[in-house]
Amino acid sequence: MYELLTLERGDDGVAVLTLSNGKINALSGALLAEIAAAAAELAAEPPGALIVTGGERIFAAGADISEFGGPEEARAITANFHAALDAIAALPRFTIAAVAGYALGGGCELALACDYRIVGARAVFGQPEILLGIIPGGGGTQRLARVVGPSRAKEMCVTGRQVAADEALRIGLADEVVDGDPHERARALAAEVAKGALTAQAITKRVIDAGLAAPSLADGLALERDAFAEVFATDDARIGVASFLEHGPGKATFTGH
Structure with a gap:
């Protein structure tokens, strides 16, 4: 059913949504449509918990810049982002982003749409849209401010500065940092949650x-x-x-x- 992601359900009640759109997991319109469809499937038959993850080096690098154009194209892109990420955020289950590498732009916004973020020591977050002369359009101006506070969110968004795992933990952008594979810790926590009320x-x-x-x-x-x-x-x-x-x-x- 899906070409740019996989959705697997385990016997432990944990579902895992893995982005698989090439090496950088660009959040193209097609991938966002698949994320929205997967969220609808999960909402119809909720798992015990959900893990959202991507590649070992790049969780997701952001929007597909080749799809950029003028204001009308921008309006469609931000609508697609909001539809997909809002659907993930609205799932009636605990959602964990397992981030091993770079989560930039839309990738950071996807992680922010999850309830909890477990990251590897090499994880990097950022909203670098300002370096293209634009602003975050996938929820970054809103969800980031609610997670790290408005002052820190403004600083990150107006400079485009990237945040490594240790700082992400310190400012609340990451909830746990692990030395090994973040997927293992995410699976253990998700399985524990899935057995709950x-x-x-x-x-x-x-x-x-x-x-x-x-x-x-x-x-x-x-x-x-x-x-x-x-x-x-x-x-x-x-x-x-x-x-x-x-x-x-x-x-x-x-x-x-």
Whole structure:
């Protein structure tokens, strides 16, 4: 079904989406369409958790510059980016970007669309669009600022400076840095998450994201109150509470419902 990526589901409940568009994994319109289609497939039948990854040297190098033109082409490109990356961000499961190498431009934006970023020691992030006289168009001006703060995001976007793994960890752009293969650590974490209370995880992710977009803390807390009541209607809540009372914490076997 896919020509520029692979989508695999494991027996451990983990799905892995791997970009495979040549050596640099340029995020062309065709690849973005496949990412959107894969996200739709995953939304229809959610896995326990999702890993998004690319090549060992280049996670994804950004947009396909050969597709650039004038304002109308630019409008189509940014729409394609937003459709694909928003679909990944909206998945009701924990998503992990496993980044071994360069994640620049759209590659950085794809990693930012995931919930968590595990990176190798050689990973490099950046939004270098300014060096072409343009700005990030795949969510970089918005998601980067929410992750590293507006001042740091502005500095990175207006200079085009690349950030190595150690600095990425320090500023919150990376969540873990590993000496070995980031895919191994991502798989271990994803498999652990996939065994958890999946409905509660989905509600948690939804409320955090919606709360960040809410006008005020009070609005976010109102969302939390409603979601806290909602989750008590799930099988997993009943299982988890009963297991805690009988066996203590961490012993429940959840159904994901």
